[in-house]
Amino acid sequence: MSPFLVQQIANGIMVGSIYALIAMGVAMIYGVMNVPDFALGAKAMLGGYVAFLLTATFHQSYGVALLGSLVAIGILGVGVERWIFRPLAGAPPINGFISSFGLLLIFENFALLAFGPSYRRILSPFDRDIVHVLGASLTMQRLLVVVVAIAVMIGLHLFIRFTTLGTAIRAVAQNRRGALLCGIHTERIAGVTMAIGSALAGVAGALIGPIAMVYPSMGENLIVKAFVITILGGMGSIVGAIVGGYLLGLIEALGAMYISVDYKDAFAFAVLVLVLTVRPQGLFGKGAR
């Protein structure tokens, strides 16, 4: 296999991992709370800044920075659920939709005010070494993105399948009223889901930070792609988010190589239109909600 093809596939898998993490957050939150969280891209950006602060200002290791971004943005998610989405629980769904947009703007402008517009570099010890796999050059950081993303996906899967809390989340996602009737505290589940979804975004930002740098508007492109993936994979389907994320990463990489690198960002939408024409509920969707 041509090393350049391997390079593009490697690029695609790395980018796909980031897309998948955020799309998983969107899917989880939508599945349980029926709210499309547009602020997840901005949360990824905040996760990136948390990692930046931990490494640059507090001189912690990159590992601590990753953990810190996960925890900090997870807590942010709990707060957002408690004070923004919970009061909107009885209101029309459009209100949740609009408030998540509002959050996106607040987070971005907060970051702009607090950190300024310049791009920040997160120093990671993994960004120096380069490995060669089948002729492609990969920094350890890029490998780490894929490894951590997959670890998170496996962890989340085990959690959802085999723990009581995970089962409760699945129950609420399937049928909120039924779950309530079974004695599940749906509001607490919403909080946990937001925490997990936000933590996923936060760690995504910390992972991509050393590669793509951290800046206030970095979440914009991420959230647009995440939404394309969620729709592509089926709203509310975590498996759909994962498959869709990697699929999109690969389509962009291979499209850049074989069709045109100039239209790289457009491939996402071209694929979306194609898939929705044939299968309106998305690849793994269960029909209109």
Place this chain on the structure above:
Amino acid sequence: MMKPKRLWAMLCVALAATGAGHAARAETFEFGVVAPLSGGGADYGTGFQNGIKMAVAEVNKAGGMTVGGKRYTLSPSFCDDEFKPDKAVNCGKELASQHKVRAILTPSSLAAFPLMGFNQQEGFLLMASSQTPRFTKAGNKLVARITNNTDRTMGPWVQLLDAYFKKTGQPANKAALMVVNTELGKTWADNFAAAWKKRPGASIAGSASYNANDTDFYPQLSTLLPNEPDAIILTTVCQPSSIVIKQARELGFKGAFIQSAACSGEELVRLLPAEQVNDTLFEVGNWGLDTLEVQAFRRAYQAEFGMPPQAVSGQGFEAVRWLVKGVELAGTVDDVAKVRAAMPQALSETKNMFDMANLDDKGDIDFPMSVGVIANGTVSVFSGDR
């Protein structure tokens, strides 16, 4: 109909307000600055803004501008265009209609071209650090460049590059273009390609486009590097360029980088470690010659802002000095046509660190260019046989 007392009160307030307005206008000369203060161009735009602030402080400290016997303090209004053309338009419209500025300064073609769409209607002089030839080819009567015109300077500059490569003996036949998605990027790249191909044995080995706000260039580089280029050509400001350089080195690229004037080499040296940035050649005006004037400016800037200036900071600085001279010579702060008419004379009377001279009718100036070289982690200038 309102009670007469109320009506009188309102009229008095209105008169007082206009009176106050007139008094304020007689004392300050406002001009606009449209520059990227956030996003990928933030460092570049802030550098430009700071150069302007320095010049304004200098002029105001010396008593301000004298026009028709009256004293004016300079009062710049800055607007962040986020390095996006639509935001630049919003900035321009606001500055023109609400602040009624008679001049707008901008450091990039990205803002200059949209602003050119309405500067004559709104009546403001547009001074831009735009290398794009079209800036002076569209018949706009109220433009003035504060940098080189790439049509005029590219040929001689590539010949200078050629002399450099002959001296070092390094391979320099295949060039891969990283073209930023702006008119300047495309024009500069086209001009470069045309001049490059005139060299015997030289060719263009691929071209990829990118946005100045992008940060991951593996897709583009993965398509260009298979062609084994001797040089990668960079066409935009330092922040994205530094990332391209870093990622190209990660992917195993060992050749040279050739950077357009949009980024001054010393910024790159600040942003990247030596082993990545060595073997970069960049387009630079007299800024690179580090004359006594430039050194003095550097010291003052560093003392004021706590960081080193870029070439574009110097351009902002000199643009203000030039504009002030132009307004003073024209004898009016309102008649923008008269100001424009006075600008050639004003330039010849404004000794500046770039040796800008000879403003012609179309808006072009002389702006000598050299080849900057980054080697061994330091910056020097190659002037050929000069």
